[in-house]
Amino acid sequence: MALIVQKYGGTSVGSPDRIKNVARRVAKFKAQGHDLVVVVSAMSGETNRLIALAKEIQSQPDPRELDVIVxxxxxxxxxxxxxxxxEQGVDAVSYTGGQVKILTDSAHTKARIQHIDDANMRADLNAGKVVIVAGFQGVDAQGNITTLGRGGSDTSGVALAAALKADECQIYTDVDGVYTTDPRVVPEARKLKTITFEEMLELASLGSKILQIRSVEFAGKYNVKLRVLSSFQEEGEGTLITFEEDSTVEKPVISGIAFNRDEARINVIGVPDKPGIAYQILGPVADANIDVDMIIQNVGQDGTTDFSFTVPKGEYPRALKVLEEVKKHVGAREVSGDDKICKVSIVGVGMRSHVGVASTMFRTLAEEGINIQMISTSEIKISVVLDEKYLELAVRVLHKAFGLEQAA
Amino acid sequence: MALIVQKYGGTSVGSPDRIKNVARRVAKFKAQGHDLVVVVSAMSGETNRLIALAKEIQSQPDPRELDVIVxxxxxxxxxxxxxxxxEQGVDAVSYTGGQVKILTDSAHTKARIQHIDDANMRADLNAGKVVIVAGFQGVDAQGNITTLGRGGSDTSGVALAAALKADECQIYTDVDGVYTTDPRVVPEARKLKTITFEEMLELASLGSKILQIRSVEFAGKYNVKLRVLSSFQEEGEGTLITFEEDSTVEKPVISGIAFNRDEARINVIGVPDKPGIAYQILGPVADANIDVDMIIQNVGQDGTTDFSFTVPKGEYPRALKVLEEVKKHVGAREVSGDDKICKVSIVGVGMRSHVGVASTMFRTLAEEGINIQMISTSEIKISVVLDEKYLELAVRVLHKAFGLEQAA
Structure with missing residues (x-):
């Protein structure tokens, strides 16, 4: 007898038959005596269809009205x-975000949850009903419909689990858990039984798009037990996302390897090395609404410094244009870049207490003749930027070098 | 400077381009200095798509959840x-039924409006905004989403006009007004400049499907000035629906001719003529949820009576089955019927003060050799049931006989 929040994504509810499958799974848990709150996304393709419809009317859709539509x-x-x-004999009742109600701020298309009223849901659960809640949406203090942004249904699920003090929040998706890396690149990739919140945050932000990053932060903040499972397999424990403090077993040094090919590198060479120069370079980029990821500054020659950073590949031409202006302004010698790059990151809380992780990584890549263009490190991850063509090779050799194919 | 409620049906908003056209029309009225509340239906085809989706899950969809979906x-x-x-530079804000809020009873899929809160709309109108309201929907006292039933957007429009004490409620549709009869049957059919509420009620219920009948009742009850116009023509006054008491000009005897082919006739012959017999026959029909329209009872032979009534054509086989049971029970001699019939009705408040309308109708039909199977009369209409094959001929000769092709 537990209170479980389950979240099913768009693929899991992508057709009437799949919805019936989800109902069968929910009914099975209900028959085991559990109380269930189920959060669902839109049927796959539906959100894109609605956005396309809105864009036929307004190329830049009004945010309030876009939320009404999507x-x-x-x-x-x-x-x-x-x-x-x-239809399967299980009593159930549905709630929109406004009906729950899930109170958010008024930042349309990217609202943040402020409060969840659990009174109606509690009453329905006590009456033996399964409660079904629309993910991704809420309502602001004035009664306007808001949405949480893409992938916001994960956040809805975790927030509901927190508000209801649920025993577990289960995120059903089209993968059956979190893997050491993408099995399409490394066939020996292994499903992790557990992963820490911190690792999950790093993996999520690095491109393992299993969970929306805000939902993981939320789960960490409110101590929600979060599990990733497959909605297409009957059995399986998925991957449990834990607090590092909880884990009593010794963690492996590295938990997983993330990668992406969605970034481009920009270099600003020979910049006068004086206070405020970083802001003078990156300020205009931020003003142009271009996200910057890795940032590296090296000491250069003759009192100058070299600046490198990565931007989304799609923003590369626009970023170069902005930087050409900046170049004149700050007196840089050269602006160059490369959009044929990739980023590979090793992630693991274990690297805190193990020396030599970085050197193992760099040696492994060097032995394969892979040149490292940029390096960036945090407490639990090391990221390198490489030539795009080395991506698969780098991930495979690192996976082997850190013994990720062996069960923990 | 007037407050106008405009309602646009599904065909009028059936595509992004048509929605832009509606916006242009609204903007034109706004530019003339009017305050505007606009009620819209779902894009044509959308409601049917959603119902079909629901029926893939449940052949008899749960009413509460069906309302959530549609x-x-x-x-x-x-x-x-x-x-x-x-996009056209006119400030506007949208409201769902729940946001307005349009309070209804809890009769899902056929709810009735109980109260409309006009505070938010008033504030927006005062701020110079066009207010856009979702037709067809409301919310009950518990916050459940309700719908008013097919065509309910007309009722939403009229109810909003009543609540806001609007100067006029304009119903935009794919016809440009109310005609003396269907122009596809009688090319000389003429658009009426005005029609009384009573006549409109009779015409609407008889099959001139321009306005939902409840919306007309509502308009009459709350004294709303109602006008039917075309959303596909730039100009035109449409047809104004008036209170009979208002009209100072003499009314023509007959305003229009309605017809339908959607009914079937059932005869119960040789029923013992005793009190309660009508209920014994029609009670079981009502219990089977079959609508009965025209009902006629004749004195028969030997202390028996003959009973005839019409039912929707689709219910004809089921009704016959029910009546076979009833036949044994009440001791009737025979149950028979015919689903190859049509109903033709002449409608007009003028017939109250003119004698001989019925005889003109019957003589006209007789001259064409058209046999009348059933006759039913009310204060402002006369309906006859005929063999289906005579429908077009009957409508044409009656249209001519009552001089409907000439301007009033």
Missing amino acids: STGEQVTIGLLAMALK | STGEQVTIGLLAMALK
Whole structure:
């Protein structure tokens, strides 16, 4: 007898048959005596269809009205899932974000949850009903419909679990857990039974797009037990995301390897080395709404410094243009860049207490003749920027070098 | 400077381009200095798509959850229209039924409006905004989403006009007004400049499907000035629906001719003529949820009576089955019927003060050799049931006989 919050993504509810499958799984848990709150996304493709419709009217859709439109995607799914449960003899009731109510700020299309009223849900759970809640959406203090941004249904699930003090929040997705790296690149990649919140945060932000990063932060903040499972497999424990402090077993040095090919590198060479120069370079980039990821500054020659950073590949041409202006302004010698790069990161809380992790990484890459273009480190990860063509090779040799194919 | 409520149906908002057209029309009225509240239906086809989706899950969809699903159709349209207005430089804000709020009873899929809170709309109108409201939907006292039933957007429009004490409620549709009869049957059919509420009620219920009948009742009850116009023509006054008491000009005897082919006739012959017999026959029909329209009882032979009534054509086989049981029970001699019939009705408040209307009708039909199977009369209409094959001929000769092709 536990209170479980389950979240099903768009692929899991992508057709009437899949919705019936989700209902069968929910019914199974219900039959085991658990109380269930189920959070669902829009059917796959539906949110994109609605956004495309809005863009036929306004190329830059009004944020308030866009939220009115896209929030209908989840509203359809909650109704369908409630029907599917009733059809299977399980009493269920659906709630929109506004009906719960999930109170957010008024930042349309990227609102943040401020409070969740659990009174109605509690009453329904006590009456033996399965409660179904539309993910991704809420309502602000003035009653305007808001959405949490892409992937926000994960955040809805975790926030509901926190508000209800649920025993577990289960995120059902099209993968059956978190792997040491992408099995399409390394066939020996192994599913992790547990992973710490910190590692998950690093892996999520580095491109392992299993969970929305805000949902992981939220789970950490409110101490929610979070589990990633497959909605297409009947059995399986998935991957439990734990607090580092909880884990009594010794952690492996490295938990996983993340990578992405979505960034481009920009170099600003020969910049006068004086206070405020970093801001003078990166300020205009931020003003142009271009996200900057890795940032590296080296001491150069003759009182100058070299600046390198990465931006999303799609923003590369625009970023170069901005930097050409900046170059004149700050008196830099040269602006160059490369959009044929990739980023590979090793992540693990174990590296805190183990020396030599970085040197193992660098040696492994050197032995394969892979040149490292940039390095960036944090407490639990080391990222390197490489020529794009080395991505698969680098991930494979690092996976082997850190023994990730062996069970912990 | 007037406060106008405009309602646009599904065909009028059936595509992004049509929504932009509606926005242009609204903007034109706004530029003339009017305050505008715009009620919209779901894009044409959308409600049917959502119902079909629900039926893939549950053949008899749960009413509460069906309302959650289908109400999304109008929610999408309000967002799109608000965007289209903003794109044209007109400030606008959208409201779902729950946001207005339009309070209804809890009769899901056929709810009735109980109260409309006009505070938010008033504030927006005062701030110079166009207010856009989702038709067809409301919310009950517990916060559940409700819908008003098919065509309920008309009722939403009229109810909003009543609550706001609007100067006029304009119903935009794919016809440009109310005609003396269907122009596809009688090319000389003429658009009426005005029609009384009573006549409109009779015409609406008889199959001139321009306005939902409840919206007309509502308009009459709350004294709302109602006008039917075309959303596809730039100019035109449409047809104004008036209170009979208002009209100072003499009314023509007959305003229009309605017809339908959607009914079937059932005869119960040789029923013992005793008190309660009508209930014994029609009670079981009502219990089977079959609507009965025209009912006629004749004195028969030997202390028996003959009973005839019409039912929807789709219910004809089921009704016959029910009546076979009833036949044994009440001791009737025979149950028979015919589903190859049509109903033709002449409607007009003028017939109150003119004698001979019925005889003109019957003589006209007789001259064409058209046999009348059933006759039913009310204060302002006369309906006859005929063999289906005579429908077009009957409508044409009656249209001519009552001089409907000539301007009033």
